[in-house]
Amino acid sequence: MSEEIKVLKTGTTTVGIVCKDGIVMAADKRASAGEGFIADRRAKKIHKILENIYVTTAGVVSDVQLVIKLTKAELRLKEIRSRTRPTVKEATNLFASIVYQNIRKFSPILGITAFIVGGKDHEGFSLYEVGADGSVSDFKDYVTSGAYGSFIAYGILENEWNPNMTVNEGLKMAVKVINTAIKRDATVGDGIDVVVIDNKGATEMPEVKVNEILKAK
Numbered sequence: 236m237s238e239e240i241k242v243l244k245t246g247t248t249t250v251g252i253v254c255k256d257g258i259v260m261a262a263d264k265r266a267s268a269g270e271g272f273i274a275d276r277r278a279k280k281i282h283k284i285l286e287n288i289y290v291t292t293a294g295v296v297s298d299v300q301l302v303i304k305l306t307k308a309e310l311r312l313k314e315i316r317s318r319t320r321p322t323v324k325e326a327t328n329l330f331a332s333i334v335y336q337n338i339r340k341f342s343p344i345l346g347i348t349a350f351i352v353g354g355k356d357h358e359g360f361s362l363y364e365v366g367a368d369g370s371v372s373d374f375k376d377y378v379t380s381g382a383y384g385s386f387i388a389y390g391i392l393e394n395e396w397n398p399n400m401t402v403n404e405g406l407k408m409a410v411k412v413i414n415t416a417i418k419r420d421a422t423v424g425d426g427i428d429v430v431v432i433d434n435k436g437a438t439e440m441p442e443v444k445v446n447e448i449l450k451a452k
Contacts, residue, residue, distance in 0.1 A: 247381035248416040248423045249280060249291035250388055250409055251351040251362045253374065257402040257433030258353040258360050261409035262291045263384075263417060264426040276425040281439075285310060288326050288354035289430050289437060293381040294347045294367065302333050302348055323354040323361040327371055335369025349380050355432055384416025384423040391415060402433050406440070410448045 249262040266278035280292050282303055292299045306329050310321045330350050337348070350365040364372045364380060372378070377396050379388040391412050400408070406429060413427045429440040 247280060247293040248379065248384035248388060248413060248420065249293060249351055249381050250377065250379040250385075250392070250412050251291065251353050251364075251374070252377045252392070252396065252400070252405045252409055253360065253362050254400045254402045254405040255398065257405070257431060258355070258362055259402055259405035259409045259429065259431050260289055260291050260351065260353050261413050261427055261429040262381075263413050263423045264428060265423055266296065278425075279428070281428045281430050283437070283439075284326055284352075285314075285321065285354070287320070287356060287432070287437065288323055288352065289432065290326075290330070290353075291351040291380065293349045298337060298348045302330065302337065302350075305333055306330050320356065322356040322358065323352060323363070324356075324358075326354070327352045327361075327363040327365060330365045331369045331371045334365055334367070338368065351378055351380055353430075353432060354437075355434075360432070379412070381423075384413075384420035387416050387419050388412045402431050406431055407448055410445055414449060 252259045260281055262280035264278050265276060282290050282292065284290055284307055309329055310326055313321055330352060334348055347367050349367045352363045352365065354361060362374045362378060364374065364378045377392045379385040395408055409429055410427055416423045427445050429445060431438045431440065
């Protein structure tokens with residue numbers, strides 16, 4: 236149990252930022268096993284759930300993959316049956332239910348996962364965190380999850396976020412947050428993935444754009 240919790244605490248930094256015209260989500264690309272071994276330098280930690288909903292992930296990889304597969308399948312079935320697009324809140328509650336059930340199964344290996352869910356529906360833009368215990372928190376500003384780098388991230392977010400930020404400003408802040416975590420946390424690194432969700436839809440930022448922002452700093 237203690238080893239699984241270490242993996243969650245030391246292998247990822249992800250962030251979600253609420254802007255006046257959208258949501259920005261970002262994550263590093265390094266996956267580590269234990270406290271020192273780098274298992275993957277191109278790990279995907281931001282996943283598309285629906286056209287309008289994305290999720291960042293932290294935790295035990297196998298559990299993360301299973302929860303995402305189950306959630307995507309259930310939401311797709313709901314969409315077909317009801318002929319309506321699931322809301323961000325519905326997607327978040329489904330994630331939370333699966334996580335809650337997973338950690339309470341009798342097993343010698345504890346399933347540990349944590350998610351940041353962001354998106355847009357008929358109610359507007361939303362940002363939630365699903366904790367490792369299946370709890371749900373609604374954020375109107377920002378949230379970060381994962382490794383020790385998240386503590387560093389909060390310092391930047393507390394100082395620089397404001398409710399009138401545009402997604403362009405949020406994009407630059409998200410890159411700065413993850414890049415700073417990379418510099419200070421050895422288990423975070425190997426690049427930055429960023430997704431911007433606005434009124435035009437969701438855009439997965441190309442690596443060249445992220446690098447331009449880094450060079451501009």
